[in-house]
Amino acid sequence: MRGSDHMESRWQAVQNIFSRTADLPFAQQRAAVEELCQGDESLVSEVLVLLEEDRQTNPLLDSGIDQAARFIMDIGRLPALIEQQVGPYRLLKLLGEGGMGVVYLAERTDIGGLVAIKLLRDAWLSPMRRQRFRVEQLTLAQLNHPSIARIYDSGALEDGTPWFVMEYVDGLPLTEYWKEQRATIRECLLLFRRVCEAVQYAHSHAIIHRDLKPSNILVTPAGEVKLLDFGIAKQLTSEWANQDETVTGLRLMTPAYAAPEQINGSPVGVFSDVYALGVLLYELLTGSVPWMSDSLHAAEKTTSRRPERASSLVRRKRPDEAKQLSKLEWRDLDALSFKALDQDVENRYRNVDALIRDLNALVEGRPLEAQGKSLSYTIGKFTRRNLRAILSGAAVLLLVTATAIFYTVSLARARNAALQEAERTRRIQQFTENLFAGGNHSVGPAADLKVVDLLDRGRHEAEAMHNDPEMQADMQETLGGIYEQLGKLDLAEQLLSAALKTRSQMSGGNSRKVADSLVALGLLRKDEGKFDDAERIVRQGMEMNQRVLPRLDPDVARSMVALGTVWEVRGKYDQANEILQAALKLRSPYDAETAETAENLTHLANVQFYQGHYGVAESLDNRALAIDRKLFGEQHPDVAEVLNNLGAIEMNRGNYPLSEAYYRQALAITEAWYGTDHPETAANLTALSQPLSSENRDAEAQDLLERALTIQKKVNGPVHSTVATTLNQMGLLAFNRKQYDSAKNYFTQAMETWKQLYGDQHQFVAVAYSNLGSICLDEKDYACAEKMFREAVRRLDAASSESSAAAIAHLKLGRALLRQNRFAEAEPHTSAAYQYLVKQVSPTDSFLAASRKDLIMIYDGLHDSENASRYRSESTAAAGKTLAISK
């Protein structure tokens, strides 16, 4: 058609010009467009509109559907119906909710009596649902059996919601009833037989239940069996035969009880109910379902691995009970249950009648039909779907304060993120439950050991998953991340490398998953101290994400944050700052209050902190804290981490009481969460010692540090960043008490450890030199002091343009030179320190005061009276303030 041809060619023209101008700098675009459009004004404006949209982010289009859909898929609930009248029935209370409907207890207002009313929720959502509901209703209406819940009435609400009324059954689900009864196995079989008979009755009316499970089979206190929920029942007659061949509904079938042919979409028959009965029998006997997976993946059930025989399970779990049957009887019972459970329809009991016959034979001690066929089951490995790779955003924060005090937060946040991430998906939840038996709180010292055992099991499972490389890679990635959090870096390396290799092979090298793996591996390198590699690999992953993902996809920001943390740990604060800010800007509106945003904020706060921008750091930390509190409540390690950061800020500002308060708050949370003998607690103890030491409460501080050191050496080994931190801290304490030999010893140990960990040029080594220099200063060995501080200054200056540690080092170098009367050499250093401090700390800060004093002496020595008196008066003013405050 000519019209649309015209539109098409017009669009081609617009696109063509757009493509050619989109990457030009903004200033040049308009001119370029006008030139290319050759006077066609409307064309120009069309292109300009496109260019404008190209520049901006569009929250919907750039986020991807998953995020936006979150809002749409949350649909309103049925209004509360309690106390409402539905026909002649008054609703009393909610009995339960199922996949399709809600069931209320109701009473008949005219003639009295209790009934159950079932309403179909969200009837509008699908005509299929309405149909299914009607099917149930009609089905029940046909059946009149003492073991099947009778239907009495039906109707619809004003808004069209259909309902029907059934016999109210006051009873327990089959398996629960049995658990309570715990009578003999024989009686169990008799109970089971009653269930079978009810099902058989339905079959004889050409109705297959198709959703038999314990919650659909109630047993009254009197021992009567009642079948419910013929919700997806299918009638066998031709009326229904051609409809809905594949109507099964993913969630309306309970996977553990669904026969393979139901999952496959193959024809379903009475034998499918037999299967469900088989599962029920197994569960009644042993207390668990035959395959632990609740996955619907039929293939899993048909590859090799039989379920454990009921007999052996019972012998293991309840040996006394097992004695009720003889060996032969058990053999028969095993045969019966396996025949009911057979994957292959051909081998299964053809109908419930046959099953009942064998049951009778068993109870009466006669030979079974089931025997005589070899039991060869192929049951699949259970695999876990939807395991998302967990990025280990390992955050090793080291805060270098003015007095060279350290606080180390080791990996806590990332581990918690890993656990949360895992919990988000239900499948993973089960996996995690297996691993971390007891839920997400079991991360204390004893639990850590269990975790390692369970992780090993997970690791071996992953190794065996050859059939499903994607799943295998996911699982390896997950486990690798967790191993990393636990400090088992070599295992983490193995797993993460394996995951990367598999994923690269699968996708041809460029995909979100490969990028994830790269980032994870890069962060591992960071943990190992291999910073060049870390930077390179994380960057690779980040760039891949930027190429293949929508702009606002959270993974893009996440990988940017990862790169930021690498720079952070290298001391490249300017770069870290830039990229962390950029990542923060990429958070779409849907993402504003997530744990990841909090993490982003925290990292940014740390970088700002290292650069001495305490105000900014504080407000960022407070934002992160608000999010963390909202997400996790007060007693959560992420909250503790931010509180610690705030404590460090106050520490640097010289507000010791406030700092102590923050640290104590954090310590309480940490101890409660991790226990008293845990590295996290140790780190927190170290942190708390700082303000105490600054307030001259040395004995308390020493005690805390010794506790911390013991824990850290025990758990992390003698060469570890945490140990170094604590040693340094103890050195400072000794220094404050003028125990110089002891202090020298501690500082040297700390330095050696850092050298081993991070290399000679790292800024922590600088801080150690600075500390040793301070000792020399106090001992009046100024040549030594000068030497030490030069070492410190050289390293610190190389790391960043501005940092508090550098300032202090310059100050002290200046002092060492000053004491040797080398005024001219001293001046640039002391002045630089002053310039920095005056901007960053409170006016009464002791270092600032010291820098002024030193400058006064320097200018006096240089006969520069103008500068000397300037600083004198500043000094006096500040001293006045100090007196005022301390009153």
Place this chain on the structure above:
Amino acid sequence: MVATENEESLDQRFSLVYEELRRIAAGALRSELHASLTPTTLVHEAWLKLARSPEIARTSPLHFRRIAARAMRQVLVEMARRRQALRRQDGEVLVTFDESMPGVSMHSVGREILALDSALGALSRISPRQAMLVEGRFFGGLEVSELATLLEVSEATVAREWRSARAWLAAEIKRGLSV
């Protein structure tokens, strides 16, 4: 477009996938899986369920996802419409998520999806391939390399056409929302 499929089998497969997605959505919304329910997981579930059914058996996962993308679009549009209707009907909106998210309201997302849907319709009349590209990428989460394979063009073409389609749609959506 990939010319090897015939229209009838495409329609059949589409209905199958569409019904399946709705079923899953309906069922899953009330279960404890709710929190992790996303279109991606929905499509994955549907694939696992349908992969062995005769109609889908010879469809590659990639093609399945393309069909699923269209089906998902329809499912979401329906849901969005329903939400808008609910709003107007009851005055009070019966929704359960956190409304304190700044800058985004539940109402606006629904309207945006509807606006996107009609904008995509308009785009498909001008450039069917780009509409398919956007549908696959946005509703189906297909990556650039996968789209290139499906549409039988280079990755560079995909990237280029996405960029201009995105801009056009963004403008079109704004126009659609301002009426």
